[in-house]
Amino acid sequence: MATGRTHRPATRSRGIPEATVARLPLYLRALTALSERSVPTVSSEELAAAAGVNSAKLRKDFSYLGSYGTRGVGYDVEYLVYQISRELGLTQDWPVVIVGIGNLGAALANYGGFASRGFRVAALIDADPALTGKPVAGIPVQHTDDLEKIIKDNGVSIGVIATPAGAAQQVCDRLVAAGVTSILNFAPTVLNVPDGVDVRKVDLSIELQILAFHEQRKAGEEAAAEGAVPAAATRPDSADQGPDGDVPAVMPA
Amino acid sequence: MATGRTHRPATRSRGIPEATVARLPLYLRALTALSERSVPTVSSEELAAAAGVNSAKLRKDFSYLGSYGTRGVGYDVEYLVYQISRELGLTQDWPVVIVGIGNLGAALANYGGFASRGFRVAALIDADPALTGKPVAGIPVQHTDDLEKIIKDNGVSIGVIATPAGAAQQVCDRLVAAGVTSILNFAPTVLNVPDGVDVRKVDLSIELQILAFHEQRKAGEEAAAEGAVPAAATRPDSADQGPDGDVPAVMPA
DNA sequence: TCATGTGAATCTATTCACAGCC
């Protein structure tokens, strides 16, 4: 543990940039891997490589947390793991509910990453009475009717929405009314929430569309490198795909 | 379709900011919903509200695509749907493979959003021989051994990785070697890829950790508003969660 | 000597505010 400081930088955690916060979990994961291999210290260069960022960015990020490194040496792995965990609030237990136990909800319930690092699946909730009582990942599914009670009894402040798009806003409203203040949304919808509630979204089709944009650009550049064809589809298989509206349900809940 | 322009702004699509690209799918979704309700035109204000952004940002975003609106009126819904689809490369067909058909892979295969909007699940691939031939979402799972052939036969350039963390880099390397140039990674690992290959990642535990950070801050501010307790856990249920290493497998593949 | 920590410079993104056009 090397540097046994007392620390506590007074006006702590004030104004850590959002971009930095979003990278802390990445650093933490890389550090945890090092910790498991019993690596005692790591340089910004090495850690940055493991986390897939450049070292200047990493050092700047850490500078917002405090001076946790040793010049000429690097960072103490265990100490950093602890500091970042604390900064992220992972030294406490966060009960989480998952609403919508379809394919995706079940996958999330089974996801090992939940159990580790401070998160605990407190309950699974679904609107389908046929699912009520059935265990998924060892946890019996409860009915949506009891949502408010479940939230309150378990002191849940983080909710995961894995329902179809059509149900998401309604579920969201009920979660918020019951006291949830952070939501991870897997449904392909924009959620409206009051101030003070954080929403993060995970959207498969958005990610794919972003990739498609870059793919198209690559194809266009190849063509440009050869010559001609200024602004049209370049791939031979360019076809007009079926109609189909968007707003696809994630899965039946 | 209102404005029947010829368009094609010469040096098109040059330098659309990444942040704008990431929002285009959002606009497209909102526009598609309007289109289904047969709404003919929409103002930046209305569309921005539907997409969950502010109108200045939306107008600026659209300005990178060209001048597709009408002053004093707004935007023609159908026309914009087409322009954004084209910009994103969704007027062509993108065959996609999913590697790792566990809980999550199956959820993705069943996800309706794939089929719509230009993406087609060309193949499902898994390393488990017991799965080979079994249909998931109506598509028979193929064995990893045939990965290269599958990629080439189908002209796949976009791959989705839903394997455990330990297998992800290896799968990634094979996909890239076989010609895939865009990867959507659900495994909790940093993937190393050569230049010219795009990777986007979807990471549940990172999202949760970011939410936990903000939750903790909220709790801290509440406490501060009352007085005292400068920098410690505030929740009554603050507990030191079990040890457990990170790097959790998404599911068996 | 070596790698951190950080001001300064740069690049990117957002917001403002209004000219331009329907």
Place this chain on the structure above:
DNA sequence: GGCTGTGAATAGATTCACATGA
């Protein structure tokens, strides 16, 4: 009159480059 389109202003993030201190 009303809404788009966009320069200019601001805010935020990244990168540079080096002083600082173990």
